[in-house]
Amino acid sequence: MSGILVVGSVALDSVRTTAGKSVEALGGSATYFALAASYFADVALVGVVGEDFPRAHRHTLERRGVDLSGLKVAKGKTFRWSGRYGKDASIAKTLATDLNVFKNFKPVLSEAQRRMPVVFLANIDPDLQASVLAQMQSPALVACDTMNYWIDSKPAAIKKLLCKVDVFFSNDQEAMRLTGAPNALQAAEALGALGPAVIVIKKGEHGALMKVGSKFFVFPAYPLARIKDPTGAGDTFAGGFLGSLASMGGPHNDVGRLKRAMAYGTTMASFNVEDFSTRNIEALERELIEERFHDFAERMTVPRVEGLFKGRRAVSA
Amino acid sequence: MSGILVVGSVALDSVRTTAGKSVEALGGSATYFALAASYFADVALVGVVGEDFPRAHRHTLERRGVDLSGLKVAKGKTFRWSGRYGKDASIAKTLATDLNVFKNFKPVLSEAQRRMPVVFLANIDPDLQASVLAQMQSPALVACDTMNYWIDSKPAAIKKLLCKVDVFFSNDQEAMRLTGAPNALQAAEALGALGPAVIVIKKGEHGALMKVGSKFFVFPAYPLARIKDPTGAGDTFAGGFLGSLASMGGPHNDVGRLKRAMAYGTTMASFNVEDFSTRNIEALERELIEERFHDFAERMTVPRVEGLFKGRRAVSA
Numbered sequence: 001m002s003g004i005l006v007v008g009s010v011a012l013d014s015v016r017t018t019a020g021k022s023v024e025a026l027g028g029s030a031t032y033f034a035l036a037a038s039y040f041a042d043v044a045l046v047g048v049v050g051e052d053f054p055r056a057h058r059h060t061l062e063r064r065g066v067d068l069s070g071l072k073v074a075k076g077k078t079f080r081w082s083g084r085y086g087k088d089a090s091i092a093k094t095l096a097t098d099l100n101v102f103k104n105f106k107p108v109l110s111e112a113q114r115r116m117p118v119v120f121l122a123n124i125d126p127d128l129q130a131s132v133l134a135q136m137q138s139p140a141l142v143a144c145d146t147m148n149y150w151i152d153s154k155p156a157a158i159k160k161l162l163c164k165v166d167v168f169f170s171n172d173q174e175a176m177r178l179t180g181a182p183n184a185l186q187a188a189e190a191l192g193a194l195g196p197a198v199i200v201i202k203k204g205e206h207g208a209l210m211k212v213g214s215k216f217f218v219f220p221a222y223p224l225a226r227i228k229d230p231t232g233a234g235d236t237f238a239g240g241f242l243g244s245l246a247s248m249g250g251p252h253n254d255v256g257r258l259k260r261a262m263a264y265g266t267t268m269a270s271f272n273v274e275d276f277s278t279r280n281i282e283a284l285e286r287e288l289i290e291e292r293f294h295d296f297a298e299r300m301t302v303p304r305v306e307g308l309f310k311g312r313r314a315v316s317a
Numbered sequence: 318m319s320g321i322l323v324v325g326s327v328a329l330d331s332v333r334t335t336a337g338k339s340v341e342a343l344g345g346s347a348t349y350f351a352l353a354a355s356y357f358a359d360v361a362l363v364g365v366v367g368e369d370f371p372r373a374h375r376h377t378l379e380r381r382g383v384d385l386s387g388l389k390v391a392k393g394k395t396f397r398w399s400g401r402y403g404k405d406a407s408i409a410k411t412l413a414t415d416l417n418v419f420k421n422f423k424p425v426l427s428e429a430q431r432r433m434p435v436v437f438l439a440n441i442d443p444d445l446q447a448s449v450l451a452q453m454q455s456p457a458l459v460a461c462d463t464m465n466y467w468i469d470s471k472p473a474a475i476k477k478l479l480c481k482v483d484v485f486f487s488n489d490q491e492a493m494r495l496t497g498a499p500n501a502l503q504a505a506e507a508l509g510a511l512g513p514a515v516i517v518i519k520k521g522e523h524g525a526l527m528k529v530g531s532k533f534f535v536f537p538a539y540p541l542a543r544i545k546d547p548t549g550a551g552d553t554f555a556g557g558f559l560g561s562l563a564s565m566g567g568p569h570n571d572v573g574r575l576k577r578a579m580a581y582g583t584t585m586a587s588f589n590v591e592d593f594s595t596r597n598i599e600a601l602e603r604e605l606i607e608e609r610f611h612d613f614a615e616r617m618t619v620p621r622v623e624g625l626f627k628g629r630r631a632v633s634a
Binding site: 018087088089182183185186189203205206207209215216217218219220221223224225226256259260262263294296297299300301302303304 | 335404405406499500502503506520522523524526532533534535536537538540541542543573576577579580611613614616617618619620621
């Protein structure tokens with residue numbers, strides 16, 4: 001009932017942060033999304049890797065039940081990314097991007113994939129995102145993400161895609177860049193005007209903002225004093241958000257469900273940044289997820305007390 | 318029962334933002350704090366102005382019931398600050414600071430002021446803050462704020478003061494500067510180790526973080542797409558926080574009360590930034606405050622649903 005199709009990158013990441021490093025570890029937008037969503041829903045991944053893609057990485061996804069029938073193995077090398085984070089974990093410095101087999105990625109969906117009810121178009125070329133969407137048979141929920149590279153090179157294609165999208169994920173810098181808005185809230189307004197009913201703007205350590213209709217919901221990040229590797233946090237957030245939303249059933253535009261999805265996205269992203277690569281989200285316990293979800297929700301709950309002002313002497317104009 | 322003494326600056330501010338400007342408008346840390354706190358508790362202000370301080374500004378404070386018997390009028394001119402905010406409203410560019418009569422500010426408390434149960438030491442010279450505190454007779458709650466100028470010039474004096482303080486307010490940049498921590502959460506940990514049971518770190522548009530014991534509570538800012546003037550938001554936050562906390566009575570270290578205080582601080586700060594100077598917080602309706610407080614709390618409330626995972630087929634390692 002809650003199958004999610006994700007189309008995006010599967011990569012080998014080499015990352016250095018103040019907490020250490022990882023070398024040719026499992027990465028990619030589709031990978032992070034699929035692992036996070038797998039705790040809530042059935043996930044099918046469409047992507048491409050090279051002949052050098054380690055069996056161990058494939059098993060990591062399979063152990064989470066991710067359907068890899070759409071993960072093509074092409075002649076050549078797997079997409080590689082290497083980056084470095086300084087003291088400010090919100091800024092990734094890209095050291096190298098080798099697209100390799102990803103350069104010629106042209107996803108063609110199977111019959112079963114075309115009929116899946118929920119699709120997440122991770123940050124690939126917006127023209128490819130549109131071509132995937134065109135292959136889908138009336139999905140119930142369409143979500144996508146993008147990145148600065150496409151915002152700078154193909155802004156018109158992104159905007160055209162957005163009118164066919166229900167939930168748009170973006171980070172705050174990208175959202176402001178795409179819209180020219182001076183802050184995340186105005187960027188969300190401008191993005192909403194392009195079509196998506198739900199805009200989710202991710203702000204890293206500052207949490208995430210959701211616009212539903214004309215109303216904003218702002219959630220902080222789960223408070224972690226130490227993080228190891230922020231790589232993939234945005235896609236993990238999206239996976240927790242869409243996975244939980246899909247699993248809730250019912251109308252996807254219900255504000256209560258969307259707020260729960262925000263909290264699950266926040267929860268999954270917080271697990272992700274606690275270790276390198278996908279280490280911390282590839283073998284989570286459901287109980288741990290629920291526990292942190294409830295802890296997060298509880299911390300933000302402001303106890304209601306009637307009549308705070310009661311008994312105060314009148315001080316008025 | 319809930320009297321608050323505030324010691325700090327009363328100023329004439331000239332501010333330019335992308336939304337317009339104000340000229341020699343009512344400002345100063347004690348002013349913003351006192352106005353915000355006045356909706357919750359009795360407030361007595363200790364400060365100094367020059368002979369040129371406009372009667373209208375004095376009346377603005379008096380109309381909110383603020384006790385100005387401690388506002389000394391000294392020979393000379395009132396403290397003036399002028400600044401400018403660009404597109405990024407979180408960064409104030411100071412154009413001029415004229416301390417004037419504030420340069421020789423040496424607060425001496427009256428008998429009644431010494432006996433007040435709650436004191437807020439706004440961002441003045443930490444040695445002056447300590448001298449005020451030394452005059453107090455066993456206050457139930459001591460809170461203070463500081464600023465970069467004192468962090469750079471008198472860090473030892475601030476740290477010495479902190480061991481006598483219950484609630485320390487700081488913005489994130491200042492907290493990291495004072496402690497050398499790489500992020501706000503670690504800064505809060507380091508500040509907590511210096512003495513205060515409660516650390517509140519204000520992050521402007523990104524909300525505020527509170528540390529109570531070993532536990533963190535992070536709240537977003539109230540979502541406003543357009544703000545006019547961020548001047549005084551931090552002191553207004555502190556006024557809403559301490560005013561509401563004082564009015565609640567009971568032990569001040571109760572987490573539920575402290576979370577409500579965070580939400581009232583957030584609420585008051587959000588009103589403040591919607592207009593220049595003190596315009597929007599000098600004549601608020603209590604109903605408006607309560608309405609926004611509840612709206613804020615409600616937006617963050619994540620609906621609980623039992624057994625999200627129920628019925629999902631097992632996907633396990």
